[in-house]
Amino acid sequence: MPAPDTVRIHLPDARSYDIRIGAGLLDDANSWQGLPKAATAVIVTNETVAPLYAERLCGQLRGVYGRVDLVVLPDGEQHKDWNSLNQVFDHLLGQALDRKTVLFALGGGVIGDMTGFAAAIYMRGVPFVQVPTTLLAQVDSSVGGKTAINHPLGKNMVGAFYQPERVIADLDTLDTLPERELRAGLAEIIKYGPIADAAFLDWIEVHLDALLARDKAALAHAVRRSCEIKADVVSQDEREQGLRAILNFGHTIGHAIEAGLGYGAWLHGEAVACGMVLAADLSRRVGLMPESFVERLRRLVERAGLPTQPPRLGADRYLQLMRVDKKAESGAIRFVLVEALGRAGLHSVPDAVIAETLVAYGAA
Amino acid sequence: MPAPDTVRIHLPDARSYDIRIGAGLLDDANSWQGLPKAATAVIVTNETVAPLYAERLCGQLRGVYGRVDLVVLPDGEQHKDWNSLNQVFDHLLGQALDRKTVLFALGGGVIGDMTGFAAAIYMRGVPFVQVPTTLLAQVDSSVGGKTAINHPLGKNMVGAFYQPERVIADLDTLDTLPERELRAGLAEIIKYGPIADAAFLDWIEVHLDALLARDKAALAHAVRRSCEIKADVVSQDEREQGLRAILNFGHTIGHAIEAGLGYGAWLHGEAVACGMVLAADLSRRVGLMPESFVERLRRLVERAGLPTQPPRLGADRYLQLMRVDKKAESGAIRFVLVEALGRAGLHSVPDAVIAETLVAYGAA
Structure with missing residues (x-):
């Protein structure tokens, strides 16, 4: 062995x-x-x-x-x-x-x-x-x-x-592991590319089929690299005072989807995958990233068999659900946005901009 | 002010x-x-x-x-x-x-x-x-x-x-504060004498009436000294790996009384007071302290209007209740016993000796 x-x-x-x-x-x-x-x-x-x-x-x-x-x-x-x-x-x-x-x-x-x-x-x-x-x-x-x-x-x-x-x-x-859960797990692996490691994003795009085929060598690399990146971030911020928040890329909308549909309807990874696509779109709308990045991430999520379209809960319901999220500070909704390939940060986003994304993706 | x-x-x-x-x-x-x-x-x-x-x-x-x-x-x-x-x-x-x-x-x-x-x-x-x-x-x-x-x-x-x-x-x-709760509070104050500070035990004996009369100066000293002693012990052992256990003097039997009667029947301080008297008796039975100490503590507890006689739950029930206590390690029941005036430690006590004390105090 x-x-x-x-x-x-x-x-x-x-x-x-x-x-x-x-x-x-x-x-x-x-x-x-x-x-x-x-x-x-x-x-x-x-x-x-x-x-x-x-x-x-x-x-x-x-x-x-x-x-x-x-x-x-x-x-x-x-x-x-x-x-x-x-x-x-x-x-x-x-x-x-x-x-x-x-x-x-x-x-x-x-x-x-x-x-x-x-x-x-x-x-x-x-x-x-x-x-x-x-x-x-x-x-x-x-x-x-x-x-x-x-x-x-x-x-x-x-x-x-x-x-x-x-x-x-x-x-x-x-x-x-059921196919659906394997795909849901890939969502968190995909996450580490945009927020922390552009080269890893490239690697995932190349090895996505091997990962979906449960190739052990590919899985070993994906799991190890994900753990390394997360460990690096967490070691700098064990109690989530700042940097660590970037690990929640896709999670603000993801949690709202899970809570809004009732826990268990969507898998956590599915909700995060969809949340990442919408967070990428927010990153574009506030001027941090180009449309090409949104499209690249959306395609990768789609190839992984993960949802890119949120459930239609209505904009008000989404906003209400996101306001109770732990990252919300005293009313303002904050998102992890991608600032450059491999770098992310927390940003307050006006309700009107959030609503634009929700409408564009059929959530409102 | x-x-x-x-x-x-x-x-x-x-x-x-x-x-x-x-x-x-x-x-x-x-x-x-x-x-x-x-x-x-x-x-x-x-x-x-x-x-x-x-x-x-x-x-x-x-x-x-x-x-x-x-x-x-x-x-x-x-x-x-x-x-x-x-x-x-x-x-x-x-x-x-x-x-x-x-x-x-x-x-x-x-x-x-x-x-x-x-x-x-x-x-x-x-x-x-x-x-x-x-x-x-x-x-x-x-x-x-x-x-x-x-x-x-x-x-x-x-x-x-x-x-x-x-x-x-x-x-x-x-x-x-109702009279009964004031007295219950005195139990934890009394506790600090035998386990950590013989001079404080003397002081409590002299000032017990002032404490019962809610004299502010006496209360201020008793609260401050109790906090100081506890802080001193805790600072050496924040997560209760060793020394801190001495703060549980009276608590092993006390918790059994509370659980056995149903929470709320006796106040925590009442149960601890009675538990201290029985733990003093165990200290005597295993040869650590003289009979005069047991009698001195029993009298002080009595003067404070606190119970010295445990409820009659039966020895088996007490042993069963004490075995689930957090201080029990893998079956053996351990007690905080007084080793000298102002010093205490954790000791495993054979069931037979525990039973002797329970019988002697009418608990069995």
Whole structure:
């Protein structure tokens, strides 16, 4: 088995950790060595992922921990809520598991966010390990320490910054990923080009078909480069005071789409993809980027099989939904706009300009 | 108005803050200057405290913030749960309040713990200020950054370490405190003698009547000294890895009493007072302290009008309840025991010895 690619995430206070990226990592005993000592490992996963990988992970962890438990949550963004979180607490407390417990998040971004948040607040903090099984989770949730649940009035509104002990991104788990979710994961990979690395955007355009065919070498590069870029940004701004906001390119409109349709109707990556196209259009309207960039991004999103046309919720509804977004500061709606290929920043955009884009794309 | 006593809490990463202790602080404009800039202040309080102090605090804060909101929760430990926390989130999100919001915890320990936890996890963290109006909250919740809610299976099982921007401990607010709650607050003050400061134990014995009579000078000294001792311990161990555990003297049995009777039946301070007497008895049984110490502490607790006799829940129930306590590590029940006057440490105690104490005090 080849040694995995490793991206080291550097953090203060002994919180640095590794992301290991490669094929076959789930069944590699090395993946599970050197983690925090604990009496019990609790795997948190969902109904879809459990039958695929839970038994194999259990088997590996039984070689390390005295006891291995499994908590299976319902699948889907619509279950990323307090009820699901409380199922984890009910298990932990029902089994009288104390602070010598380590949680393993086995699944996609929803499982990662919820398990990380559960770890952050169970007894004021226990360690956790990410085992992302979707492309989105491998490139996005692996870095940054963002954990959260949704609230009926907004996505990820309740959460914490909390770092995993390690991330094991086994590319083989992507073989079972539904086509639609693979494409959704590509949205976050595409994102890193315009905001941080023009050469990576070129690379994605060349290798998009290989990525869609789940070529392991292409996936390994895309995941590693995405994690590197995100780590670079996050290391300069762990608590999202400034620079880190650029990672939310496409997310302001994306979150509005998700909230407006009800969580789960569109996948997060689909909403972000569409949001990126509209944010590119905003970048053009305020004079930062040429029309050719909007068209280039729109075509790439389309080639990836992702939506470029937002749902028709009406301009007022969009504006209302975006105003509750965490990036909104005291009323003014701010967007991550592309300022040059490979560079982005936060910009306040007048409601009238936002409305123009919404109308142009059939959202209003 | 005399300058308030100030205890500075030193923390890394620009999180240091002041505890201001004195009479008349609520109506002193200086108390509310120099806090984090924000668009909106949200006062979180309860039905009991709101009619007494909310309007005065609102008035002060209106001089500083563009908008001041009030969230009134039900009163009592039995409401220290997710439902109450969610009332805060419903308000914040319903009003589309973003990260430029600062929360003010106006009330006792329950309000402080819940508001602090809400601040810790709302949009992954907004600033908050403690305005403790009970003696317990002034000496206990002011220092240490512990925030939490209860779970049906255990007290404070879900929470975070999160520090306030400032603590304003107005001793005048203690004038409206019910006698029973004043006495409960004294329990945590008494605690600091045996575990950290033999001279302070002497001082409390001499000034107990003045404290019970709500003498402002005596209260100021007791609150300041308690905060100083706690700050000293916490500064050496912010995340409760070791030393800080001594602050839980009386709490292992105390938590079992609270959980066993149902939260709210006994006040936290009452349960801790009784728990201290039993922990003193355990200290004697394992050979650390003489019988005279147990009797001295028992008498002081009794003079303070606090319970020295635990409810009869049965030894098995106590052991079961204590095993889920956060200090329990992988099965063995550990107690904070007094090792010498002014010094304490964590000790594993055999179930048989615990049972002896429970039987001797009529708990079994």
